[in-house]
Amino acid sequence: xxxxxxxxxxxxxxxxxxxxxxxxxxxxxxxxxxxxxxxxxxxxxxxxxxxxxxxxxxxxxxxxxxxxxxxxxxxxx
Numbered sequence: 001x002x003x004x005x006x007x008x009x010x011x012x013x014x015x016x017x018x019x020x021x022x023x024x025x026x027x028x029x030x031x032x033x034x035x036x037x038x039x040x041x042x043x044x045x046x047x048x049x050x051x052x053x054x055x056x057x058x059x060x061x062x063x064x065x066x067x068x069x070x071x072x073x074x075x076x077x
Contacts, residue, residue, distance in 0.1 A: 020026065048056075
């Protein structure tokens with residue numbers, strides 16, 4: 001590549017590089033880590049874990065059994 005071609009396309013290359021940085025087309029690892037932590041926080045606040053779901057389900061099963069026993073006692077009388 002000769003000097004004239006370099007001088008001809010250098011401003012265009014600089015503008016393209018400036019736009020890439022201005023529009024954040026490439027993500028730095030730091031920004032990616034921050035976004036990852038935000039997503040994890042939102043998910044933990046919104047959704048239940050599998051263990052929490054299993055615990056709640058077992059508690060509901062116990063409550064249902066107790067209600068069934070109460071119903072049987074009431075119906076027998």
